[in-house]
Amino acid sequence: MSEIVGSDTTVSEAYAFACLSCGHGWEQSYDIEHHVDAKGQPFVTYTTAGEKVPSPLTRPTCLNCGGHKVRIMRSGQVSDVMSLWNTPTGERAVHRTHHWSLLHRLHRKHGDAGTA
Numbered sequence: 508m509s510e511i512v513g514s515d516t517t518v519s520e521a522y523a524f525a526c527l528s529c530g531h532g533w534e535q536s537y538d539i540e541h542h543v544d545a546k547g548q549p550f551v552t553y554t555t556a557g558e559k560v561p562s563p564l565t566r567p568t569c570l571n572c573g574g575h576k577v578r579i580m581r582s583g584q585v586s587d588v589m590s591l592w593n594t595p596t597g598e599r600a601v602h603r604t605h606h607w608s609l610l611h612r613l614h615r616k617h618g619d620a621g622t623a
Contacts, residue, residue, distance in 0.1 A: 521582035531571035
């Protein structure tokens, strides 16, 4: 681990995630701190809710099944799809669909944005 000499900036970023194994979707915000170590090398640390966490971009883990086949998207995509399900028609549709529903709806709504 690098010794922190200084923190130049902290930015907040949020991402949406969808597991390609079980279909679980979630969103998470991160504070990203940009640092410089004692040798002058830049590095970043990620925190969420004040707790240091690994970068969500390197090997995300599904919160539901623990799998690593996770699609990373811009924030808001999972909540947008979930809001569609909160309508009377959407609630009935959820009961008839299987675990891939979230991914299918994301694909139809936003097109293919690649996988991680």
